[in-house]
Amino acid sequence: MWAVARYELTWDLRKKRTYLIVGLFLFTAFVLGYLVPITAGKSVAEGQTQLGIIFGGGLWWVEVAYMAFNTFMSGLFFLFIGGFISADSLASEFDHNTAVPLLSQPIRRAEVYVGKFLAKIILLLVVSVLFTLLVLAASEISIGAQAQMDMLPLLVFAEFGAFLEFAALAFFLGSFARSGEMVLGLLITVFIMITAVVLVLGLKFGLQESMFLIPVVNADFLLNVIPYYIVQPWGVMVLQGYALGAGPTVPVTVTVISALQYVLAGLAISVLTPLAAGYYFFRRAEVKE
Amino acid sequence: MRGSSPASSVLALEVKNLMKSYGAFPGVWDVNLTVEKGTLHGFLGPNGSGKTTTMKCVMGLLRKTSGLIRVFGEEPLGDAIRMKKRVGYMPESPSFPTYLKGREVLLTYGRIRGGSDEGRLDEESRSLLQKVGLADAAEKTVGKYSRGMLTRLGLAVALLGRPDLLILDEPTEGLDPVGVIQVREMLNGLVSEGRSVLLSSHQLPEVQQMCSKVTIVNNGRTVTEGSVDDLAKRFHGGVVYKAEFDSLSPELISKLKKIDGVSEVEVLHDNVIRVFVSKDYDLRVFLARSASEYGSLLLSCEREEASLEELFLSLVKESD
Numbered sequence: 001m002w003a004v005a006r007y008e009l010t011w012d013l014r015k016k017r018t019y020l021i022v023g024l025f026l027f028t029a030f031v032l033g034y035l036v037p038i039t040a041g042k043s044v045a046e047g048q049t050q051l052g053i054i055f056g057g058g059l060w061w062v063e064v065a066y067m068a069f070n071t072f073m074s075g076l077f078f079l080f081i082g083g084f085i086s087a088d089s090l091a092s093e094f095d096h097n098t099a100v101p102l103l104s105q106p107i108r109r110a111e112v113y114v115g116k117f118l119a120k121i122i123l124l125l126v127v128s129v130l131f132t133l134l135v136l137a138a139s140e141i142s143i144g145a146q147a148q149m150d151m152l153p154l155l156v157f158a159e160f161g162a163f164l165e166f167a168a169l170a171f172f173l174g175s176f177a178r179s180g181e182m183v184l185g186l187l188i189t190v191f192i193m194i195t196a197v198v199l200v201l202g203l204k205f206g207l208q209e210s211m212f213l214i215p216v217v218n219a220d221f222l223l224n225v226i227p228y229y230i231v232q233p234w235g236v237m238v239l240q241g242y243a244l245g246a247g248p249t250v251p252v253t254v255t256v257i258s259a260l261q262y263v264l265a266g267l268a269i270s271v272l273t274p275l276a277a278g279y280y281f282f283r284r285a286e287v288k289e
Numbered sequence: 290m291r292g293s294s295p296a297s298s299v300l301a302l303e304v305k306n307l308m309k310s311y312g313a314f315p316g317v318w319d320v321n322l323t324v325e326k327g328t329l330h331g332f333l334g335p336n337g338s339g340k341t342t343t344m345k346c347v348m349g350l351l352r353k354t355s356g357l358i359r360v361f362g363e364e365p366l367g368d369a370i371r372m373k374k375r376v377g378y379m380p381e382s383p384s385f386p387t388y389l390k391g392r393e394v395l396l397t398y399g400r401i402r403g404g405s406d407e408g409r410l411d412e413e414s415r416s417l418l419q420k421v422g423l424a425d426a427a428e429k430t431v432g433k434y435s436r437g438m439l440t441r442l443g444l445a446v447a448l449l450g451r452p453d454l455l456i457l458d459e460p461t462e463g464l465d466p467v468g469v470i471q472v473r474e475m476l477n478g479l480v481s482e483g484r485s486v487l488l489s490s491h492q493l494p495e496v497q498q499m500c501s502k503v504t505i506v507n508n509g510r511t512v513t514e515g516s517v518d519d520l521a522k523r524f525h526g527g528v529v530y531k532a533e534f535d536s537l538s539p540e541l542i543s544k545l546k547k548i549d550g551v552s553e554v555e556v557l558h559d560n561v562i563r564v565f566v567s568k569d570y571d572l573r574v575f576l577a578r579s580a581s582e583y584g585s586l587l588l589s590c591e592r593e594e595a596s597l598e599e600l601f602l603s604l605v606k607e608s609d
Contacts, residue, residue, distance in 0.1 A: 003400035007386075010397075014388040097384035101446055104348050104380075105401045106373035287350040288311075 004107070004115025005122070008089065012123055021084055022127055025077065029131050032064045033138025061139035061146045062155065075191060078159075081127055082166030083187045086120050088180030090171060090282060095180055099287045113279050117171060124163040128156045165270040172278035175285065298362055301326045301454045301485035302347065307356035309342050316342040318509040320356075324454070324487050324502075329480045331500035331517075332489040333601055339509040340489045341381060344456050348378045360454065374402075377452035381459040381489075383443030387432030391423055391442055394431060395449060402450050417445040422471055436463035444472065455479065455486045461495065473499055493601055505601060530564040530572050532590040534580055537562065541583040548575050560588075 012018050090113075093099040102112065132155050139146050169190070173183045302324040309316040317339035324330040334340050345351040347358055349369050358365060365372040385394045395414035396407075404410045418427050421441040426434065434442065440463050447455055460476075461469045469492070476486055476499060490496050496503060497517050504514040513520060534541070537560040545554050545564060551572070553565040566572055577587040 003397070007397050007401065010393075011386055011388060096386075097380075097382075098386050100350060100378075100380045101383065101385060101398060101443075102401070103350055104373065104378045105398055106370045106403065107401055108368045108370065284352075286352060287345065 001111040001115040001118065004112050005118040008116045008119035009122060012085065012119060018085060018123075021080055022130075025081055025127075026130060026134055028077075029064070029134040030138050033061065033135040034142045036064075060143055061136045062148065062151055064135045064139065075195065078162045078166050079187060079191050082120075082124060082163035083170045083191075084184065085123065086167040086170035087174060087183040087187060089116050089120065090174035090278075091178050091180040091183050094178035094285070094287070097287075099285075103287060109283050110279065113171075113175075113282050117167070117275065120167045120171075121164070124167060125156075125160050128160040128163060131159060132156050161267070161271075168271045168274040168278070172274035172281075175278040175280075175282040178285065299326055300324065300359070301328075301361060302456075302487060303357070303359040303362075304343060304347065305357040307343060307346060307358065308354045309339075309346055309351060310354050315509055316351075317346075317506075319511065320506055320509065321511040321514065322487075322504045323514070324485055326453075326485050327480060327483045328502060329476060329486045329488060329500045331496035331503035332487055332506070333493070333496060333503055334489075334506035334512075338506045340506060341458055342509075343506070344378070344380075344458055344487070344489065347456060348373070348376070374450065375453045377447035377449065377455045379443040379447035379455070379457045379460055381462060382436075383439055383446070385431045385439070385442060385446075388430060390428050390430050391418060391434070391438075392427040394442060395445055398446055399449050404450070413449070417448055420448070420475065421445045422468065437465060437468055440464055441468065444475075453484055455484065457486065458489045459491065460488065461490060461492055469495070528566045528572075529593050530566065530576065530590055531557070531593060532562055532564060532576055533588045534560045534562075535586040535588055536560060537585065538583055541579060541585055544579050544583065545576070548572070548579070 088095070093102060103109070132152060136146060136152070166187070170183060170187060173186045173190075174180075177183050177186060300323055302322065304320055304322040307317055307320040307322075320339055320343050322330075322332070322343065332340050332343075342351060346353045347360070347365075349365060349372075360372045361375060363372065386397075389397060392411075392414050395417060396410055399410040399413060404413075415424070415427070418424050421444050423438060423441050423445065426438060431439070431442065440460065444457070444460055447457065455476075457476075461472050464472065473495065476488070480486060488496065488500065500517065502514070502516050503520065505512045537556070542554055542556070542562070545551060545562070550566050551564055555563040555565070557563055564572060564576070571592075573587075573590045573592075576590055580587045
């Protein structure tokens with residue numbers, strides 16, 4: 001498994017696409033962390049934000065690294081990094097016929113699959129750390145000393161979790177589409193379709209809050225669940241929904257669960273389910289050409 | 290693995306009634322194949338006859354629909370780890386990650402095969418590259434390799450871990466004549482070490498020269514299997530006469546066809562014919578006598594063995 005992870009990482013680190021995607025988003029970190037405050041003035045960075053309500057204080061680096069992406073844009077961000085980096089992991093083995101020498105070796109397919117995902121875990125963790133640190137450094141330079149450094153691991157893991165959502169989705173799609181280009185197309189299609197549906201339903205029925213439960217859309221699920229767990233691991237969460245019917249929609253409490261259950265459910269729905277479904281197809285995949 | 294059979298203790302590979310279908314489309318219908326330990330076995334058939342499908346089924350790259358596959362007497366199950374440790378496979382037109390250098394390809398697959406001693410892996414990689422004639426290209430990325438170089442690298446990958454059975458799909462494809470000779474010598478060397486080789490090739494003279502036994506498949510079925518000599522004898526008694534006359538009339542050809550033991554008379558050009566004999570006896574006297582009966586003269590007559598190519602073409606034609 002480690003040999004496969006090493007093989008996969010070597011491949012990733014020699015691909016132009018990896019550097020293009022990671023470079024683009026590290027540049028985004030620089031733009032948002034440094035250029036935006038410089039251009040728009042400190043008032044933007046010091047304004048009251050949603051994060052201010054949760055954690056107290058207007059923290060620009062936290063804002064950029066986390067909540068600034070808590071929109072449609074965050075979905076794109078995580079789709080590009082998590083999804084596009086992982087899109088051809090399995091598919092290109094079939095695309096380029098390298099699946100033949102790989103699967104002819106005495107190794108379990110499960111080890112191939114997990115080894116490849118392990119490589120993505122390592123790579124995406126490094127990207128999360130680099131991105132957060134770059135945002136922090138850029139914010140320090142542009143608007144002075146930043147506070148609440150204890151949030152650093154929280155933000156890193158929140159981003160990392162959201163990256164993994166798209167990586168797992170890409171693995172699922174790649175294991176049956178077996179074409180890198182098709183996986184990219186499917187990823188974008190799934191993203192746009194779900195976002196469109198969410199927007200329509202959200203606006204029509206006032207279901208924006210419930211949409212937090214839908215992974216993929218803007219990566220909100222793990223992005224919100226993981227920090228919540230780290231901040232309040234033994235706390236409880238009230239999941240709310242809206243009753244739909246012929247009459248007006250009314251908010252209702254769906255259930256109350258612990259933060260631990262919530263984060264486990266989040267991981268299961270967003271990462272483990274697509275990963276397991278992908279393995280099912282990969283396990284059965286035949287190498288015809 | 291399971292299902293060990295005492296009869297198969299001398300067999301490196303046994304395939305019985307193999308069937309593989311892709312939905313309604315049949316890949317192979319009924320392939321039977323046995324490779325004895327320590328032999329070089331030829332696997333012949335026209336394009337699309339089912340050779341590659343059979344090999345991929347053995348390697349677990351394709352799932353068989355039905356039939357039996359045994360490798361060293363055991364049936365591979367699941368991921369077939371034990372079987373794959375003993376088998377090296379080289380596909381037709383091998384492909385490798387283009388960003389890796391030749392030496393890195395071997396190191397990578399060596400690690401995946403379970404090799405953990407980096408020093409030993411490095412030594413094995415260099416030795417294999419030397420063996421297949423790629424020592425000078427070891428530090429070149431695979432993306433810059435020619436077709437022939439990829440074939441050589443494919444052979445080196447198949448040889449990783451010193452497998453007991455090698456399954457090679459067209460291992461001389463894209464090689465220059467020197468490369469073909471090198472591969473032939475290498476395979477003979479492997480067999481002399483007691484290893485077994487299943488070799489699919491379109492180079493029939495080469496298969497005849499190298500292989501002790503062959504299996505011929507056509508339209509997804511095994512047409513015949515046996516030693517090259519036995520098959521040739523089964524076909525035409527294994528004897529062919531090439532004869533030249535000073536003149537050749539239809540009557541003379543008709544007369545020659547009636548000679549006891551003659552199975553076929555083929556006119557090659559002008560006054561030259563080839564006579565296939567199903568009984569092994571000296572035909573020259575009969576040819577000379579028949580020629581004089583029809584006012585002709587036998588100018589020359591050479592006896593030659595039936596080639597695998599003729600045998601192959603004939604059997605494939607028969608089974609179509």
